[in-house]
Amino acid sequence: MSFRTLRAKETGSRAQYSVEGIMTDGNGAMVPFYMMILPFHASFQTMATTEGEKLIRFVEEVFGPPSRGPETVKGGACGGEVGEIAEELDIHTAMTSVVWEGDGYDRKRFLEKAREVFRPES
Secondary structure (H helix, E strand, O other): OOEEEEEEEEEEOOOOEEEEEEEEEOOOOEEEEEEEEOOOEEEEEEEOOHHHHHHHHHHHHHHOOOOEEEEEEOOOOOOHHHHHHHHHOOOOOOEEEEEEEHHHOOHHHHHHHHHHHOOOOO
């Protein structure tokens, strides 16, 4: 399954890069997401729904198998723009996250892939 980025907001410093926004699948489902890339690990979070599970699988295809997860956290969407997007779409669900760390984690490659995959299409 392929997803494309509708909206994304990047923030970063030398130590931390994050991107949050909304992606859509080929069927028009809109799925908010948040990804954080740190020196020693990266995490990706989205809705704990069927669409969110599909997005997790898509992200795993892009970045490789995670070292932890998926793990579901009860409660609402995370804050920031993702939280605002979830409110716009009237999404009130648990969130699912995956984590990459350890020997298979290459921060430089993750940064390159994230900037490529999460760039909104014009």
